[in-house]
Amino acid sequence: MEPNISNCVDLKGKSINPFWGRPDNNAAEEMHLSPQNHQPVEAFSILPPPPDAKFVGRPEIIKWLRQKFERSLTRVALVGPAGVGKSQIALQFAHQVLQSSPNTFVFWIEASDRSHFDNAFRDIASRLQLPGHDDPDIDALPLVSSWLSQPENGTWLMVVDSVENTDVFYCRKNNHAGCIGRSCLPTSPNGSIIFTSQNPSCLLLEMLDGDLKFYNATYKIPVMNIYQGFQLLRNELDDGLGDNPSRMADLVYALGCEPRSITQAAKVLNFRALKISEMSEMEEFRYLWPEKHIKVEKRGLLPRAWHRNFQLLRQQRSQAIDLLYLMSFFSGPQRKIPKLALVSFAKRLGKFQDHDEEAIIDCLDQEITFLKENHILTETDGGEDIILAPFVGFCTQMWLFYLCEQERWKGRLLYIMAQEYSSGAWDSWELFEKLDDCLQAIISLNIWSRFDKLNAATITFSLANYRYNQGRFKEAESLLRSVIEIRGQSLGLDDLETVRAMENIGTLFHVQGKLGEAEKTLRLVLEVKERVLGREHKDTLCSAFSLANVFLKLGDFSEAERRHRETLATRLQVLGKDHFHTLMSLDGLGETLRLAGDLEESERTLHRAVDGKMRALGAENPHTISSVHGLAATLMCQGKHEHAEKLYRQGLEGCEKALGRYHPTTQIGIHGLIHSLEQQHKDEEAHRVKQSVFGEGIGGVADSAKFVRENDTIGPSHRCNIEIRVGL
Secondary structure, X not given: OOOOHHHHOOOOOOOXXXXXXXXXXXXXXXXXXXXXXXXXXXXXXXXXXXOOOOOOXXXXXXXXXXXXXXXXXXXXXXXXXXXXOHHHHHHHHHHHHHHHOOOOEEEEEEOOOHHHXXXXXXXXXXXXXXXXXXXXXXXXXXXXXXXXXXXXXXXXXXXXXXXXXXXHHEOOOHHHHHHOOOEOOOOOOOEEEEEEEOOHHHHHHXXXXXXXXXXXXXXXXXXXXXXXXXXHHHHHOXXXXXXXXXXXXXXXXXXXXXXXXHHXXXXXXXXXXXXXXXXXXXXXXXXXXXXXXXXXXXXXXXXXXXXXXXXXXHHHOHHHHXXXXXXXXXXXXXXXXXXXXXXXXXXXXXXXXXXXXXXXXXXXXXXXXXXXXXXXXXXXXXXXXXXXOHHHHHHHHHHHHHOOOHHHHHHHHHHHHHHHOOOOOHHHHHHHHHHHHHHHHHHOOOOOOHHHHHHHHHHHHHHHHHHHHOOOXXXXXXXXXXXXXXXXXXXXXXXXXXXXXXXXXXXXXXXXXXXXXXXXXXXXXXXXXXXXXXXXXXXXXXXXXXXHHHHHHHOXXXXXXXXXXXXXXXXXXXXXXXXXXXXXXXXXXXXXXXXXXXXXXXXXXXXXXXXXXXXXXOOOOHHHHHHHHHHHHHHHHOOOHHHHXXXXXXXXXXXXXXXXXXXXXXXXXXXXXXXXXXXXXXXXXHHHHHHHHHOOOOOOHHHHHHHHHHHXXXXXXXXXXXXXXXXX
16 A cells, blocks of 8 residues: 555644754744745645666665654654665655655755755745745745745655755855754644665754654665665666676675666666676676776766765764775675774774774774764674675775875785784784785785885785695795795895795795705705805704705705704704704704604604793694604604504694694694504594594505605694794
8 A cells, every 4th residue: 555645744733843943833934934825736746757667676665664654753864875775765755655645745855965955945936936936035945944834735745865964954045044053944744854865973963853753763774685686687687688697696796785886787788788697707896887097977976976975974084984995905795804904904093003902992993883874884793894895895996096095095005914914923823814815805906116015025925824834835835926026026036035935935845745946946045045144043044944854855864964953053052942943953853863763862852842842832833733743753663652642642632723624734643643543453443533534535554654654754844834034
């Protein structure tokens, strides 16, 4: 049943509070106007055309509007970000009222600026033939308001669209001085107003006006759900273009399920006669809008609406918009921005720099709340992550481009992330796991300045370290090659950060069995470090240690032992017996001795390494676990299978949690445990471990023994983390 406005606003005999101010019997006199005795005016409407047949309605919102008016509320507001369909919903409701109640005046008022607002009221005054309507010195707003405020003139519905500043509601003409300082919108028990606005706080104080019954008169319109967005895209596309439902759904999601952005995208696809299945990059919004060198004003209605919104919001909370600028570089389908990344941003923005971390988090929560209230972003249920709609990120980037600020903010983002996240060490893995997608987005940006490129190289180095520690060797190698290319071109191949990247490339060659390339690369690295840093520098000793492990893998045990003993002796003298690098040298020497057949000295050396790492790092650190596995392997070679089993179990307690089941160190521990059980003829228990880990496709004794034998010679630094430092 269509709503009947006469039923909705029939409040005769009831005392109501007006939207702005209180009813005043002398209102007309106060406006220096006197009630006019007109003949009854036949009802008319001033409305844009109704939504076309392709419009996907929002029946739940139409129902809400109907219920509010039936409950005698005369003022309601539809709020939400640009493009969610506020105006179209209000227009649909207005046409329903016009159809069901033809004796009702229905007006559409554009309130985005004063000139549109004034013109709309002057048009109404002209249609009503009110005295003075053609006098340019008379403000039409109080003229129309006075007439509509008189109940005997009939029922009316007014849609005040795109309210961005409530100043438009105030009379400014001197001949109506009595109205200055108060809103001149009409108040009548026979009339109703629907406001639409992007900013919920824009109308709130005006709507309340001391009357709490209007507190729930605001509907925050969400974006469409995926089904509604899909229906809209299907309706808007020409026949034959929507040939792939799955990719249509992807496009709707990438556009944030925003009706106007979906409609605009469909228009571009129709113009290009481009099928959905032919689109190469669903998330690339520039594919759906004019080329980037065209001015922002010509990009269409939706981006312009967002840009007006940015201007207004920046006037209210500039710091929140600064955060938005930084976040917009992360925006993408299904991408979450960890709140801890925003804490890093806030630390280095002007307003927050002198605060402690607790105060920064409190201030940051206020800025996030402001952006949420203005429909800029949402939070995940736990509040740990921020979600920025892809289209909002796109519009923000276009706004920065228009302001010629895009490169400056990009550089600022790169600097912050390089300063905050300059390590991929084990103790920061949880942090990097949350930031992985965001960091990948940063290093994928188009970067032009030398300083920005170096910051991007620092971030890439950290991400490569993290990927290496996860066992994702090919990805790590690709990232490290990017670092070498960027830093090598800018600073030369003797730059120490470039040399460190080369060293880790050599280590990756080693891990992947490319031993010839590994030896060649690591020899070159050692030569450069000895020349630039000296033979006793800790970085030089790290390279000597890595090269010794290559000789170990090549089977040249005497050369490997010689180099490990030299490195260990220098580290004991320079760094001390409890330093992490000294303990790593003990690991390397112990494993070399085991493979060379000196099992007793190997056991003593590896015991020293395990005891030192237990004290310095703790039992669950991957480095400690790696040493435990090395000692267990030596015990296995001595036939001490029961003792070895205990050590493998000890290492595996924290290994899966710290590194994951498929990390090489974890795999060595699992196979070592199976091998030790089988050597003790605990076949049933070994089989249970195999099934729990590998399922039915499992190998036998020889498989586990071979795996441990081949992989355990990699060396402790390669089974787990290599300490990569960015900066000396």
